[in-house]
Amino acid sequence: MSVLVVADHDNKTLAEVTAKVVTAAKQMGDEVHILVAGQDCEPVAQAASKLDGVAKVLHADDPIYSARLAENVTELVVGLMGNYSAVMSSATTASKNFMPRVAALLDVAQISEIVKVEAPDTFVRPIYAGNAMQTVQSGEAKKVITVRTTTFQATGQGGSAAIEKISAAKNPGLSEYVEDRLSSSERPQLTSAKIIISGGRGMQSGDNFKMIEAVADKLKAAVGASRAAVDAGYAPNDMQVGQTGKVVAPELYIAVGISGAIQHLAGMKDSKVIVAINKDEEAPIFQVSDYGLVADLFKAVPELEAELAKLGL
């Protein structure tokens, strides 16, 4: 039986993470289909059909899927599961919202945030803020899996899967969408950026994040934050990196005024190169940093911007 991947999108563009979920899905050893549920989301279905390794795209276009409300998407996915041995989606907030609901209605376990497919029934996932890796085996007929996309490469382009329109499932009518207040930024997204610079409580104010943004612009980097910085209102919630925020693994992660709590490390310790700028030489962040600079950030960050400018960045 085939594997169903549920696409992440905003009705206009297919999220990059979906191509990574497809890579994980291909390792399940069966045909991969993608479900695109949304409203007026033809371009998303088109993009999904071009992903390498996808055999078919199921496209459900209906106003009840415009905001991908959990109850509505669940109804649709559960109805399709007769034909599939597994359903997979990314560990985004959108998928984390409906996937466990699907699992419960199928009366199976969900396997959360896998980082590796060892065999079609065996997966590795982090637990305890990534301080332990658990290998689990599922003997269930249907598998519900969310994928931590930082550890999977995106599948290529060049596919030409057929797009099959499917009708909407019934509307459970339990919830309604009111509004989104999304952060807008010209910078790369945290979860796909090659370079990230994050600020912590040491930044002292939201205004001071401008220093970090100036460096980010030179490096074409995304800007992140610690929980403490978000709680204090220096940065919006969508910038939180960590166990309970976003998990990132860029080529370069620069932590500024961040102590390196377990929960923060959980979200960034798989970065290729880690830099820490902190005035406390005992800060735990230095234990995971490739390059540590013990300095006052208010001096070091503007200097960093100036040095990068010298390089013509």
Next chain:
Amino acid sequence: MKVLVPVKRVIDYNVKARVKADGSGVDLANVKMSMNPFDEISVEQAVRMKEAGVITEVIIASIGPAAAQETIRTALAMGGDRGVLVKTDQTVEPLAVAKILKEIATKEGAEIVILGKQAIDDDSNQTGQMLAALLGWSQATFASEVKLDGGKAEVTREVDGGLQTIKVNLPTVITVDLRLNEPRYASLPNIMKARKKPIEEKTPEDFGVDITPRLKVLKTTEPPTRSAGVKVESVQELVAKLRNEAGVI
């Protein structure tokens, strides 16, 4: 209106989990245990709703070993009214937890269940959504603001792109995120009072729920470790190393 708040006893968030040498799991012997931090936020939310007069009773439930009684007591000291302890020493997966909670919610006639969005031990982020599914209720996950309004709840959610507001029908399941509130510390008089609040003891069998794990844990291993690199003396040196040694800028 009654609210059910499930709480979980987990490793304290300040403690770094260590994997047992034989790969059989995480070593929890002599480790400080506390209430899952997200659950403190759930309890706080429910107690504030009671203080505001919009709900009448806050029922605390925990599924776990006898020691989970302490976790329930903590929640009662924060303002919960009474507790239900479903005692078991086995590992209970989120689906089984959701099945037990469904029975409790139904029996108690709760109209809102407030849970943490995830537990910091297994990091599953599943139980609330599963419970909503089993009950056939609406769900509002990752809440940073909750307003009750007639037969509905308006909930602002922390999502990857920012914030999203939805309106859900009651009864509902809400899972909380970090910014919903700052949980109170229980005062000494309230800790004393909590000792007298009733805690009913049950077992999974009392609810007819089979808690046999669906997943087999083959092994638990250490993650790849990083070691500390070098300290640089200046920003100039840092930039030079990033460019010439690491090749990342």
